[in-house]
Amino acid sequence: MPRQLGTYAEYNFSKGLITEASPLGYPENSCPVTFDCVHKATGDVERRLGLEMEVNNSIKQIDRTDSVINSYLWKDVAGNGNISIVVLQVGNNLYFYEASASLPLSSKAFSQSIDLTAFSPAGAKAPKNSPCQFATGKGKLFVVHPNLEAFAVSYNPSNATFSTSQIDILIRDMEGVVDNLDIDERPTASLAGMTIPHHYNLLNQGWTNANLTSWDTSQTTMPSNADVMWAFKNADNAFDTATIPNVVNGNSPAAKGHFILNAFSKDRSAASGLSINAETTGTERCSAVAFFAGRVFYSGINYDGHNSKIFFSQIIESNTQFGLCYQVNDPSAEDFFDLLPSDGGVIEIQEAGTIIKLANVPGGLAVFASNGVWFITGSTGLGFTANDYVVSPISSLPALSASSFVDVAGIPIWWTLDGIYRLEPQGNGYVANPISYTTIRTFYNDIPVSEKKNATGTYNAIGGLVQWMYRSTPSGSVTQAKEYDRILVLDVITGGFYVWTLPNQDVKLHSPVVIASRGGGTELSDVIDGSANTILTNASDNVVAWTLAASVVTPTFKYVASYVDGSGNTQFSFAEARLFTYVDFPSISQTDYTSYLISGMRLKGDAIRNFQSNYVEFYSDNNSTFQVQGVWDFANAEESIRWSRPQLISTVDKTNFDYVPSKRKIRGRGKALQLKITSEQGKPFRILGWSVFASINTTV
Numbered sequence: 001m002p003r004q005l006g007t008y009a010e011y012n013f014s015k016g017l018i019t020e021a022s023p024l025g026y027p028e029n030s031c032p033v034t035f036d037c038v039h040k041a042t043g044d045v046e047r048r049l050g051l052e053m054e055v056n057n058s059i060k061q062i063d064r065t066d067s068v069i070n071s072y073l074w075k076d077v078a079g080n081g082n083i084s085i086v087v088l089q090v091g092n093n094l095y096f097y098e099a100s101a102s103l104p105l106s107s108k109a110f111s112q113s114i115d116l117t118a119f120s121p122a123g124a125k126a127p128k129n130s131p132c133q134f135a136t137g138k139g140k141l142f143v144v145h146p147n148l149e150a151f152a153v154s155y156n157p158s159n160a161t162f163s164t165s166q167i168d169i170l171i172r173d174m175e176g177v178v179d180n181l182d183i184d185e186r187p188t189a190s191l192a193g194m195t196i197p198h199h200y201n202l203l204n205q206g207w208t209n210a211n212l213t214s215w216d217t218s219q220t221t222m223p224s225n226a227d228v229m230w231a232f233k234n235a236d237n238a239f240d241t242a243t244i245p246n247v248v249n250g251n252s253p254a255a256k257g258h259f260i261l262n263a264f265s266k267d268r269s270a271a272s273g274l275s276i277n278a279e280t281t282g283t284e285r286c287s288a289v290a291f292f293a294g295r296v297f298y299s300g301i302n303y304d305g306h307n308s309k310i311f312f313s314q315i316i317e318s319n320t321q322f323g324l325c326y327q328v329n330d331p332s333a334e335d336f337f338d339l340l341p342s343d344g345g346v347i348e349i350q351e352a353g354t355i356i357k358l359a360n361v362p363g364g365l366a367v368f369a370s371n372g373v374w375f376i377t378g379s380t381g382l383g384f385t386a387n388d389y390v391v392s393p394i395s396s397l398p399a400l401s402a403s404s405f406v407d408v409a410g411i412p413i414w415w416t417l418d419g420i421y422r423l424e425p426q427g428n429g430y431v432a433n434p435i436s437y438t439t440i441r442t443f444y445n446d447i448p449v450s451e452k453k454n455a456t457g458t459y460n461a462i463g464g465l466v467q468w469m470y471r472s473t474p475s476g477s478v479t480q481a482k483e484y485d486r487i488l489v490l491d492v493i494t495g496g497f498y499v500w501t502l503p504n505q506d507v508k509l510h511s512p513v514v515i516a517s518r519g520g521g522t523e524l525s526d527v528i529d530g531s532a533n534t535i536l537t538n539a540s541d542n543v544v545a546w547t548l549a550a551s552v553v554t555p556t557f558k559y560v561a562s563y564v565d566g567s568g569n570t571q572f573s574f575a576e577a578r579l580f581t582y583v584d585f586p587s588i589s590q591t592d593y594t595s596y597l598i599s600g601m602r603l604k605g606d607a608i609r610n611f612q613s614n615y616v617e618f619y620s621d622n623n624s625t626f627q628v629q630g631v632w633d634f635a636n637a638e639e640s641i642r643w644s645r646p647q648l649i650s651t652v653d654k655t656n657f658d659y660v661p662s663k664r665k666i667r668g669r670g671k672a673l674q675l676k677i678t679s680e681q682g683k684p685f686r687i688l689g690w691s692v693f694a695s696i697n698t699t700v
Contacts, residue, residue: 012043012689016496018600019442023634023672026600034498034597036679041464041493046686047595047679048500050579051509053561053587054104059571060095064562067091069482069510070131070403070456071560073099078155079139085155086513087141088560090572091128092116094143094153096162097574099515105558106573112162119148119166121264124283129478133300133357133402137291138316142167146287146302152322167323169264169286169298169311171346172257172331176201177268177276179225184251186221194222196274201225203272205254206332211239219244228254230334257331263311263346264301281306288402290358292365293384295344296322299355299367308352310367310376312386314344327386341385349374349391357402359412359423366412366423366430367391368399375429395432397421403456406466408492413466415452419444420490435490440497448474454481458512459492462555466490467512469502469559483508506589509575510560563588582682595679598631601672616675618662618690622654625683632670644668646678659688666692 015030016039026032029043036048070089077083084099093115098108116127124147135142141153150167179197181187187194191212202212202222207229215223218241223229226249234240259271266279281303288300299310311325327343329336339345349355352369359366364377364384373394378384397416404415413422413435420436436444447455447470454475457468469484485504490497502509561575575585584591618628627646635642644667651660666675673692679685 013039013045013597013687014041014043014491014494014496015039015439016491016494016498017443018439020438020440021600023601028600030496031597031599036500036593036595037498037597038489039491039494039496039498041491044686044688045597047582047684049577050582050586050593051503051507051559051575051577051584052579053573053575053585054106054558055578056107057104057573058107058109059573060106060109061569062090062093062095062562062572064090064479064570064572066478067128068131068478069560071511071513072134073458073513073515074134074136074141076136076139077141078157080157083155083157084515086515087134088511088572089116089132092126094132104574105515110160110162114153114162114164116145116148118164119145119151121147121149121283121285124148130287131403133287133289135289135291135296137294137296140319140322142289142291142296142322144286144289144298144300146285146300147283148285150286150289150298150323152319165319165322167296168262169323169325170260171263171311172326173204173259173261173266173268173271174257174331174346176204176256181225182251183253184224184226184249186224186227188221191216191222196276198222198225200268200272200274200276201256202227203274204258204332205256206230206258206330206334214239215241215244217241224249226251226254228332255331255337257326260326263325264306286311288355288358290360290365292358292360297358297365298325299358302354307354308349308369310347310349310355310358312344312347314386315342339387341387343386345386347376347389347391351393356399357405357412357414359405359407360410361412361423361430362410362425363428366394368402368405368412368414371398372396373399373423373432377429381428392429394423394430397432400453403454404452404468406457406459406468408459408466409461413457413490415455415468417449417452435495436497439495443497443499447472450474451481455488456484456511458514458557460514460555460557464491464493465557466492467557469509469512482510484510487512501593503584503589503591503593505591507561507563507575507585510562513558513560513574514555515558580684582679582684592681594681595685597677599675599677601634601674615663616666616690616692618649618664619659619688620649620651620662621686621688622651622657622660624660624685624687625650625652625680626685626687627678627680628664628666629676629678630666630668631674631676632668633672634674642668642670643676648680 012029017034018030019032021027037045038048039045067090072087074085074087077085086097086099088095093113095113096110097105100108127145127148130146132143132145144150152165154163177197177200179201211229231247232239232243264281268276284301284303286298286300290297294315296313314321314324325344327339329338331337353371355369357368364375367374375392375394378388379390406413411423419434421432422435423430424433451471455468455470457466459466468488470486471484472486475481485502487500558574558576562570562572565571627648629646630644632642647664649662654660
């Protein structure tokens, strides 16, 4: 049977994992399966390094029973751009680590911690089961939690101590209370016989008890909710009941807001001196926070009537303004009642449901809620002010949780029920675009819904990589929910995804963070004295001297890690991918892992003619060891007998060459061919691609 000969190349691996493609037209430069590899933007693929605690790491004993674990990088601490601190929440406590450029992160733990229960409202459940959210501004750390009063953390660099201050979110009472009167109805009653709700409303719209007493002495009715006290002044600017017949206020409500109340415990009795039931949100408090336009924004109250409210502070000039979410001028005043651009206030997005996340984006504030996404900005293009803003809907896309949100150069990327989305500028606003639909939708849909909600991520700007840690199986407890066994990596340059597996036995990995701290870069050195005489060599039996290899460290991913020691205590530290031995945590409980990938389907001819691959030429660096085998006709297991025999390729003896071609004959034939590449235990590989010499039947 005559055959047609030809060669085709698999150029690179830059597109990473793609599950959304037909086997009859699989896209180049990608693969349907990849685990524990790194797909570079340059197109090559290599093994991930082994995970291990930082070199010279330190440990901190922390009880994590039934506790959430959460981390955040506090930048520009105390207004100093050179100070960054990692904030670690483990259950009821916040711990702090200085992101030093000279020592491992774990060794820079502050002795001081913060007990979150100090900010618990009376009767609130322990905060250990829910994560805090954080924001930074004015050098402060702002902390909110669904069952805690908001508070600010300050750092004093001179003595390396932290201090806290509770933030009471205060608002003007722009609502008043229900008094069952029409707006312009003047009730037939005396001051003593007037209902308490109406009495309160009059005081809240600027009346005083002295004025009301004066009115009561000359009238058989009391003022209405449309009556403005200062409208009844005489020529001497004094309140005068003789002016009452001359004033017609119509039926427009008088301005309210004289009283300033706590947003979550409206104690109108204390404010007015009248006996009125307090209006509270129970123990529910703000769970979302952002620092934007020189203000602090608070939201996410899971309580009826408060779910869709956003409180924003006045432009902050002093620490006393963190919770002042009201206008400075009294709205009921005769003079100086205007709303100022710098004022605080309340925004309510009626359609939003419960607000889950606030994100500072270029030009405005993005609001992510349980049933949509909104954008808040200034209406004139000059930015947000208290007296000039507009709220625009972006999408009806519901948010799952705040933990998966990652800030990529000011643009949020986050997980939802059906995919991963990125907020992208469009016109004067934004649009939510899915970035997983055409790439890994099938893979993503296999992640349990509960674990999509628990996923947590961070971004490394230097590498252009996002990493999300998640569980591939449902968690059975709060403790287990933060024990991750997978990392999904997104290369924001290429849009490619790939997946790592994590050990989930003796060492637990909980949360990622990116800092410019030293974690790897150390080497054994001789010990010398001041005269440069060698005192001890690095070969000494009892002494090891470590030298830091460089003064500047490229930002790297680190992972909050814990394990139980021999005494049954849980020890915390930080881990990173750094071992060229390609095993995980040999210092605690060595775990081997296998890096492998399977190429996309390659069909030649018209997809009904058999073809056979005579030789495949693999291109790798001069220090690669791996096995290759062919997978014919879409077979998904070796038991199909359509997988060829594994063949070993090693280029470790080619040190005089940067890249080495290695030719292997892949036996078999069929309508489609895939190639599987598998690591050898403890050995690296770095592969650029391959070319295939194939022969195809010219007739069926």
